[in-house]
Amino acid sequence: MIETFGSRLQRLRKNLNMTQDEVAQRMNVSAQAVSKWENDLSAPDISTLPSLADLFHISLDELLGREVPTAEFVPAGQRKDINSMLIKIIFDSADGDKVRVNLPLAIIKICLESGSTLPKIDGNDLLNKIDFEKIFTLVEQGVIGELVTVESSSDGINMRIIVE
């Protein structure tokens, strides 16, 4: 059965154990509005869709029901120049803070080509699990997209690493 926008919204809300009131409060709308969205009686204003996606820690594509591959392999003839790619490190906290760090992949490439090693980030519980050299190797071999997803159970922070 095809999932409607409203039923998807309801599923996403329940996944985060949120009430309609809580969603309404975060989105600056009435609870009745959220109820109408979930029952497919109306739809949110287009300008609020990015905020709604952020609230549920998903992309706009996912919110609108478009299948987004978490990681994909790109054949050799179709790959972008690795120097033009960015590695995006995304932190979403449970209480609504969002941090996005975008680093050119060229940084890792230049560091590795010089014979240096990447520093270990032991001070961060999430980042210290990540091997950026291996991520770079994967990208060189044609793998892009969302390569890493980590959720910290202690403080509810989600971290994702996306290469594009």
Place this chain on the structure above:
Amino acid sequence: MKLYIIRPRLKLYFWLPVFLLRWKWLWKKIISQNNSKEEQEIQEFLPFVLKGIKFYKKRYGHFYLLDVETKDGTKIKIRV
């Protein structure tokens, strides 16, 4: 590079020199790194960060290095 600080009734923009990206304190704050054992590694890595960012910007144009949004609606962005 340009630093944006945006709050509901306040918008501030600062132009900052790119060499500030070599500022070790900034990177330690970003990655919550307080271990002195790794300081040397970070210090050695920073020139590569600056070189890589300059290379990317020269060839592919501006991009947002950092984009932060707090739960109270404050937004902080660094555009290189």
